[in-house]
Amino acid sequence: MRFSTAVTGLTAATVVSAQVGVSGARAPLTSDYTATEVADGTAFNNVSRMALENMQYNIGHRNTTSCTYDNAEQRQEWRTLPAATRKSFTDSITCLMDMPPTHMTAEEAPGYPGVKSRYDEYVATHINYTYNIHDTADFFAWHRTFIHFWEQDLINLCGYTGVLPYWNWALDVEAPQNSPLFSGDAYSLGSNGKYIANRTDIYLYEQSINMPPGTGGGCVYSGPFSNVTINLGPLDLPNEVNVNSSFQYNPRCLKRDINPFFLQTYNTYTNITETMLDNIYIEDFQDIFQGYGSSPFGLHGGGHYTGGGSMMDFHSSPSDPLFFLHHGMVDRVYTIWQNLDIYRRQTAISGTSTLGNSPASAEMTLNDTMPFGFVGPDVRFGDYIDTFGGDLCYRYD
Numbered sequence: 001m002r003f004s005t006a007v008t009g010l011t012a013a014t015v016v017s018a019q020v021g022v023s024g025a026r027a028p029l030t031s032d033y034t035a036t037e038v039a040d041g042t043a044f045n046n047v048s049r050m051a052l053e054n055m056q057y058n059i060g061h062r063n064t065t066s067c068t069y070d071n072a073e074q075r076q077e078w079r080t081l082p083a084a085t086r087k088s089f090t091d092s093i094t095c096l097m098d099m100p101p102t103h104m105t106a107e108e109a110p111g112y113p114g115v116k117s118r119y120d121e122y123v124a125t126h127i128n129y130t131y132n133i134h135d136t137a138d139f140f141a142w143h144r145t146f147i148h149f150w151e152q153d154l155i156n157l158c159g160y161t162g163v164l165p166y167w168n169w170a171l172d173v174e175a176p177q178n179s180p181l182f183s184g185d186a187y188s189l190g191s192n193g194k195y196i197a198n199r200t201d202i203y204l205y206e207q208s209i210n211m212p213p214g215t216g217g218g219c220v221y222s223g224p225f226s227n228v229t230i231n232l233g234p235l236d237l238p239n240e241v242n243v244n245s246s247f248q249y250n251p252r253c254l255k256r257d258i259n260p261f262f263l264q265t266y267n268t269y270t271n272i273t274e275t276m277l278d279n280i281y282i283e284d285f286q287d288i289f290q291g292y293g294s295s296p297f298g299l300h301g302g303g304h305y306t307g308g309g310s311m312m313d314f315h316s317s318p319s320d321p322l323f324f325l326h327h328g329m330v331d332r333v334y335t336i337w338q339n340l341d342i343y344r345r346q347t348a349i350s351g352t353s354t355l356g357n358s359p360a361s362a363e364m365t366l367n368d369t370m371p372f373g374f375v376g377p378d379v380r381f382g383d384y385i386d387t388f389g390g391d392l393c394y395r396y397d
């Protein structure tokens with residue numbers, strides 16, 4: 001095993017020096033590593049450390065005392081959280097599902113018959129803005145802020161004392177259905193869906209691929225969320241009865257269909273590393289990441305379709321708490337990408353506020369507002385492009 005630092009002379013220190021104006025050094029590329037290092041996560045872990053060193057250096061020069069590299073929240077991968085913290089995390093999620101809405105007014109309620117809980121306010125807000133937060137300039141920043149608000153609710157409304165965990169897809173590529181996330185014990189994120197046999201491939205027209213059936217398909221049957229009722233969606237699931245209106249009340253169980261095909265095809269260490277290192281411009285990085293480039297799913301779509309069930313619904317996917325761990329990893333990869341070349345990438349944006357610019361809308365600027373509906377206050381885009389901006393103060397481990 002060798003690190004690129006030994007091969008190319010590109011050390012974290014020289015990358016840091018590039019950040020302060022010394023020309024010559026550049027952010028690493030996949031080609032700086034061997035195929036084995038890319039495939040086994042060595043390259044990913046190496047550049048993650050470089051990104052953290054750059055971040056630490058950069059934050060250290062900002063003259064802030066309230067939020068520093070050392071006192072920032074440090075988000076962790078799900079399986080590194082202590083069992084008791086994992087339990088407290090899922091308990092606090094159930095608490096949000098049992099809590100009445102906090103933002104929707106009595107006057108608004110008739111327009112949102114499916115919003116029954118504080119948790120549903122998140123789902124409804126994502127449904128409402130679906131076409132303004134995907135394949136737009138603010139895809140990364142909006143979802144970053146969305147999961148931040150959710151984490152703050154777990155803490156402030158439901159007494160959670162841990163950090164928002166993320167799901168490192170690559171750790172589960174061999175058999176995601178056997179991941180500790182889905183073991184179904186009290187410390188997991190709930191089980192897979194109950195297995196439904198004798199299913200055939202489904203052809204996905206939009207992505208032009210055959211989707212093989214996953215390893216579940218039915219309701220989550222043990223552990224956390226096996227007894228929860230989800231109320232909104234689905235709006236666009238293949239082979240499901242979808243609702244007729246966006247906020248229709250449609251109570252049902254939480255379904256999953258953990259599907260190794262997607263994780264193995266779109267979310268390996270090689271996929272992650274190539275996406276992160278070989279797209280140096282934000283317009284390419286965000287497109288490839290979301291499956292609007294050569295791959296029909298990208299890291300973002302691959303994780304969603306691996307979950308199956310609710311996670312595959314473009315609009316109502318936050319119905320499955322797995323959404324927030326998946327988007328934690330999305331945010332982590334974006335954060336690493338940004339910090340590998342802070343001065344060029346931290347505030348780089350490209351695109352409009354409509355999906356694929358359809359209907360056409362103005363190019364977004366950092367002064368634009370990102371709307372959060374029932375979730376929280378609208379925020380300035382530029383304040384949330386940085387994990388130390390706005391009221392954010394976190395980094396990944």
Ligand SMILES: [Cu+2]
Nearest residue numbers: 126133134143
């Ligand atoms: Cu989304």
